[in-house]
Amino acid sequence: MVCFCFLVDQRRKVRRSKPVAGSCSRCGRGASVVDIITQTRFCYVPFYCKSWKAIMCTFCGAILKSYA
Numbered sequence: 001m002v003c004f005c006f007l008v009d010q011r012r013k014v015r016r017s018k019p020v021a022g023s024c025s026r027c028g029r030g031a032s033v034v035d036i037i038t039q040t041r042f043c044y045v046p047f048y049c050k051s052w053k054a055i056m057c058t059f060c061g062a063i064l065k066s067y068a
């Protein structure tokens, strides 16, 4: 069986970010509320796109909290 997993990748793009009270549990820097777009691509062609909100550290990229 041939595996095509390597043809699928996922891109995460931060559309908007706004500083919020609180700090990152990993690096201790400020956290932000962000609008994220997750794009799943097959052979570099996007076929699935999802946008979601999360509290994220913009310095180290850790997701501190996500909203479904």
Ligand SMILES: [Zn+2]
Binding pocket: 024, 025, 026, 027, 028, 029, 057, 058, 059, 060, 061, 062
């Ligand atoms: Zn951090």
